[in-house]
Amino acid sequence: NAGVTQTPKFQVLKTGQSMTLQCAQDMNHNSMYWYRQDPGMGLRLIYYSASEGTTDKGEVPNGYNVSRLNKREFSLRLESAAPSQTSVYFCASSESPRNSPLHFGNGTRLTVT
Amino acid sequence: AQSVSQHNHHVILSEAASLELGCNYSYGGTVNLFWYVQYPGQHLQLLLKYFSGDPLVKGIKGFEAEFIKSKFSFNLRKPSVQWSDTAEYFCAVTREGGNEKLTFGTGTRLTIIP
Numbered sequence: 001n002a003g004v005t006q007t008p009k010f011q012v013l014k015t016g017q018s019m020t021l022q023c024a025q026d027m028n029h030n031s032m033y034w035y036r037q038d039p040g041m042g043l044r045l046i047y048y049s050a051s052e053g054t055t056d057k058g059e060v061p062n063g064y065n066v067s068r069l070n071k072r073e074f075s076l077r078l079e080s081a082a083p084s085q086t087s088v089y090f091c092a093s094s095e096s097p098r099n100s101p102l103h104f105g106n107g108t109r110l111t112v113t
Numbered sequence: 114a115q116s117v118s119q120h121n122h123h124v125i126l127s128e129a130a131s132l133e134l135g136c137n138y139s140y141g142g143t144v145n146l147f148w149y150v151q152y153p154g155q156h157l158q159l160l161l162k163y164f165s166g167d168p169l170v171k172g173i174k175g176f177e178a179e180f181i182k183s184k185f186s187f188n189l190r191k192p193s194v195q196w197s198d199t200a201e202y203f204c205a206v207t208r209e210g211g212n213e214k215l216t217f218g219t220g221t222r223l224t225i226i227p
Binding site for chain 1: 119147149155159162203215219
């Protein structure tokens with residue numbers, strides 16, 4: 001019972017490099033999310049996908065793109081990484097976009113130098 | 114836009130002490146309320162949730178929270194903490210029927226001294 005799986009767990013990038021964070025869930029959830037967690041700022045929503053085939057911006061979307069590849073997978077792409085994107089990134093899923101509890105992955109710790 | 118305030122940034126307690134972590138939200142309509150816990154090095158896990166009904170909600174590991182609508186609060190409590198409760202605790206709110214997604218507070222780091 002894997003739940004929400006994120007890869008990679010750690011990544012170091014140089015400014016300007018690109019990368020994609022992968023996320024997959026096996027709970028048949030409709031909604032998926034990408035959050036970033038920074039000290040003293042809690043979790044901030046980057047992008048979400050309420051259902052397969054839809055994506056929407058969250059609170060801090062600048063510098064990111066997402067793809068809801070299918071119901072299971074939701075990837076986050078950094079086209080040109082910046083030091084301000086150094087953070088811990090969490091993928092999450094839920095049955096519905098409003099009042100269902102979120103199930104989180106283990107996170108990706110990204111450092112941009 | 115709705116907001117969630119957790120005024121206690123870092124709380125340090127001794128084992129067996131009682132715990133209360135504050136959470137206040139800004140929206141006055143019908144809300145759904147959550148507490149999540151993040152143990153060191155782990156992902157967030159749901160501790161408890163409130164949608165409707167009895168305003169005193171019991172969660173896992175002996176935690177409970179009380180929804181007080183008049184105070185826009187959803188404080189987390191535990192009568193006697195253990196060292197294993199050391200973690201970061203996040204309150205989160207979403208509005209019933211609204212378009213906003215789950216809004217998290219900035220978190221409270223809890224350190225339990227053995």
